[in-house]
Amino acid sequence: MGIAETRISQLQDRVVGLSVPASAWNAENRTAAVERLQSMGLPAPRDEYWRFTDPKSLNAIEAPKAALFDPKETDVFDTVDRLEIVFVDGVFDAVASDDLSGSNMTIERLSDAEGHDSHWAADCYGALEAIGQTPVQRPFAALNTAYATDGVLIRVTGKVEKPVNITYRHANDTSDAILHHVIKLEEGAELTLLENGPAAARFNKSCEVFVADRAAFHHVRTQGRDHERRAVTYIFADLGTESVFKSFTLTANGALTRNECVLRLNGDDATAHVAGASVGDGDFHHDDTVFITHDAVGCESRQVFKKVLRNGATGVFQGKILVKPDAQKTDGYQISQSLLLDADSQFLAKPELEIYADDVACSHGSTSGAIDEEALFYLCSRGVPKDQATDLLTLAFLAEAVDEIESDTLSDLIVEKLEGWLERHRP
Amino acid sequence: MLEIKNLQVSLAEEDKEILKGVNLTVEAGKVHAIMGPNGSGKSTLSYVLSGKDGYEVTGGSASLDGEDLLELEPEERAAAGLFLAFQYPVEIPGVGNMTFLRTAVNAQRKARGEEEMSAAEFLKVVRERAKTLKIDADMLKRPVNVGFSGGEKKRNEILQMAMLEPKMCILDETDSGLDVDAMKLVSEGVNALRDEGRGFLVITHYQRLLDHIKPDVVHIMANGRIVKTGGPELALEVEQNGYADILAEVA
Numbered sequence: 321m322g323i324a325e326t327r328i329s330q331l332q333d334r335v336v337g338l339s340v341p342a343s344a345w346n347a348e349n350r351t352a353a354v355e356r357l358q359s360m361g362l363p364a365p366r367d368e369y370w371r372f373t374d375p376k377s378l379n380a381i382e383a384p385k386a387a388l389f390d391p392k393e394t395d396v397f398d399t400v401d402r403l404e405i406v407f408v409d410g411v412f413d414a415v416a417s418d419d420l421s422g423s424n425m426t427i428e429r430l431s432d433a434e435g436h437d438s439h440w441a442a443d444c445y446g447a448l449e450a451i452g453q454t455p456v457q458r459p460f461a462a463l464n465t466a467y468a469t470d471g472v473l474i475r476v477t478g479k480v481e482k483p484v485n486i487t488y489r490h491a492n493d494t495s496d497a498i499l500h501h502v503i504k505l506e507e508g509a510e511l512t513l514l515e516n517g518p519a520a521a522r523f524n525k526s527c528e529v530f531v532a533d534r535a536a537f538h539h540v541r542t543q544g545r546d547h548e549r550r551a552v553t554y555i556f557a558d559l560g561t562e563s564v565f566k567s568f569t570l571t572a573n574g575a576l577t578r579n580e581c582v583l584r585l586n587g588d589d590a591t592a593h594v595a596g597a598s599v600g601d602g603d604f605h606h607d608d609t610v611f612i613t614h615d616a617v618g619c620e621s622r623q624v625f626k627k628v629l630r631n632g633a634t635g636v637f638q639g640k641i642l643v644k645p646d647a648q649k650t651d652g653y654q655i656s657q658s659l660l661l662d663a664d665s666q667f668l669a670k671p672e673l674e675i676y677a678d679d680v681a682c683s684h685g686s687t688s689g690a691i692d693e694e695a696l697f698y699l700c701s702r703g704v705p706k707d708q709a710t711d712l713l714t715l716a717f718l719a720e721a722v723d724e725i726e727s728d729t730l731s732d733l734i735v736e737k738l739e740g741w742l743e744r745h746r747p
Numbered sequence: 748m749l750e751i752k753n754l755q756v757s758l759a760e761e762d763k764e765i766l767k768g769v770n771l772t773v774e775a776g777k778v779h780a781i782m783g784p785n786g787s788g789k790s791t792l793s794y795v796l797s798g799k800d801g802y803e804v805t806g807g808s809a810s811l812d813g814e815d816l817l818e819l820e821p822e823e824r825a826a827a828g829l830f831l832a833f834q835y836p837v838e839i840p841g842v843g844n845m846t847f848l849r850t851a852v853n854a855q856r857k858a859r860g861e862e863e864m865s866a867a868e869f870l871k872v873v874r875e876r877a878k879t880l881k882i883d884a885d886m887l888k889r890p891v892n893v894g895f896s897g898g899e900k901k902r903n904e905i906l907q908m909a910m911l912e913p914k915m916c917i918l919d920e921t922d923s924g925l926d927v928d929a930m931k932l933v934s935e936g937v938n939a940l941r942d943e944g945r946g947f948l949v950i951t952h953y954q955r956l957l958d959h960i961k962p963d964v965v966h967i968m969a970n971g972r973i974v975k976t977g978g979p980e981l982a983l984e985v986e987q988n989g990y991a992d993i994l995a996e997v998a
């Protein structure tokens with residue numbers, strides 16, 4: 321059997337337990353996604369963008385078991401005044417969730433909306449995912465669009481003061497969840513989306529974000545602490561003129577996390593920042609795969625990814641900046657760094673720049689290093705215990721990523737979580 | 748207070764003896780100076796006392812108020828009251844100077860079983876002490892030593908010393924890289940901390956620092972040993988004649 325046939329037969333097995341939800345306005349989008357998926361098949365380890373991350377557990381027919389883990393701490397955004405939405409193993413929890421309403425926005429569950437005859441999301445659902453399949457194929461994103469059981473559809477028409485927080489709880493050790501969100505910010509609208517929680521034993525989540533001219537989208541998420549969980553997530557976003565997109569992710573633990581972020585800067589003077597801080601100890605594989613396309617004049621993009629790895633943990637970064645011929649005055653920045661706390665851990669990085677415009681400033685860098693012994697001694701010589709000094713230096717290393725969060729309240733909450741994690745994971 | 752007896756030290760990675768039996772006692776309330784040519788072992792002495800990795804103590808002892816320093820981790824030595832002002836203060840990007848100072852002060856207090864300083868109290872004290880060293884609010888906010896000039900780094904060392912209030916202060920070539928005005932400022936900072944309960948060991952190449960920080964005792968170190976000890980006049984002798992005469996005399 322050839323590679324193509326293997327992929328297809330694997331795919332047939334993989335989707336045997338999945339069904340495309342019934343929908344009127346979304347049926348075409350769902351069917352098109354099934355077709356995209358079938359033309360691609362499942363990823364294989366030799367695929368260029370899967371060389372560093374083995375897709376085996378994501379390809380598996382059943383979700384590998386993931387034990388529940390009680391972190392014995394409060395949820396990260398508990399103290400934030402927010403609109404709370406809760407999914408347990410991918411199933412909406414109406415009791416734990418707030419009323420889905422707020423000023424300057426409409427917010428609905430995908431599974432509710434799909435019962436309607438028509439919907440604003442008809443032109444949106446799967447649209448950015450479909451575009452995002454070129455030039456790099458993303459089979460699990462197509463699988464998501466086709467088979468997602470639920471999600472939220474948010475349309476924002478003005479400034480929304482209260483952040484929307486989606487909490488993903490994990491209650492069943494074999495749960496296999498697929499959620500798809502669509503967020504549409506109209507001209508000048510503003511929204512902060514928060515996400516947190518381990519979600520499921522295996523989680524496939526896609527989020528398509530349409531940021532119209534002069535709109536601003538802020539996103540802060542933490543990916544849960546369950547050690548054995550696996551997740552593949554997608555953010556697809558289109559940015560209009562003078563719009564702002566800022567996304568930060570904290571990942572602590574997890575046997576496998578693959579976070580893909582596919583951004584297109586389509587309007588002049590748009591800003592896109594995507595940042596991540598991940599900390600792993602032991603059986604931890606974390607992959608950030610980013611693709612940013614500059615297709616307008618005077619846009620700025622920043623990618624800041626920092627990973628702290630110990631006890632055989634693996635970090636992966638694949639980041640690309642594509643500057644189209646007309647995207648003059650592009651300012652692109654990309655940095656990926658790992659702090660390896662021992663010799664067993666590894667960091668694999670593949671930065672890519674592809675530039676067709678001639679008046680651009682793009683820079684990228686990638687480093688791997690250990691704790692600075694001179695700095696450590698300096699801190700200890702002032703009476704700071706070695707463990708605490710190591711934590712301080714580790715937080716300092718992560719600071720550039722955390723600083724990408726615009727809200728001090730939110731970045732303080734992230735730092736608090738990091739401090740707690742570091743304290744619990746000392747050698 | 749600081750008692751060093753026949754201290755012998757080699758580099759851990761190569762079989763090279765740096766200190767070949769150092770004997771030195773610094774009493775509370777006194778300022779001792781160590782002078783000596785390059786490579787005589789002065790900085791090694793300061794690093795070994797503060798617990799830096801990379802050195803192997805092959806013989807002798809060092810104690811602070813009777814407590815064996817060599818058995819302690821660097822942070823324990825600090826909590827016991829030892830302070831080293833670095834010749835080359837380390838830059839630590841991402842760690843705010845203020846956070847660093849407060850963490851250090853409270854870690855030492857905690858180690859000694861004392862109550863931690865509140866944020867408000869700390870702020871008050873640090874501002875007051877920073878002011879006398881002409882350290883402004885911006886320098887306190889910036890990451891530790893990052894982008895500081897040579898003089899600012901040394902002033903920052905003295906600020907740490909003022910905040911930590913150690914019993915025994917070692918100053919390793921604190922004058923290096925300082926212009927006359929900065930040296931005066933740093934010296935004033937040191938002199939303000941002179942106290943009958945506190946000992947100082949000032950390591951320097953040049954006599955000029957000792958014009959500002961007046962020593963009680965001056966030692967000449969050469970080839971891993973203290974070869975001559977005297978009063979402040981010994982520093983003047985070095986300044987006028989260099990080390991050659993003294994070394995010839997003791998050879």
